[in-house]
Amino acid sequence: MIPEKVIGCKPIFIIQVTSLIYKKGLITAYENLSNKVTNSLRNGEFKYGCKATSTHTII
Incomplete structure (x- = not known):
């Protein structure tokens, strides 16, 4: 241990x-993760496990 002096x-x-x-x-890490989500x-995003785009139809 290093002496106090x-x-x-x-x-x-x-x-x-x-x-x-x-x-x-x-x-800070939790806030950043929360903001990203x-x-x-x-x-x-995260809808049915993928990013929802206008070119795909999600049933």
Whole structure:
């Protein structure tokens, strides 16, 4: 373990900051995925497992 004097701050602080960065990353990834799914549904994708186009008839 690195002594506190070398780092210049307490290890618990580093853990808290790392946790916040990780949590923010997960939230951002979830929001991006959610937006992609929402946009795909609005564009008619995912309907019957494929993109719905005007050239194909879906029964």
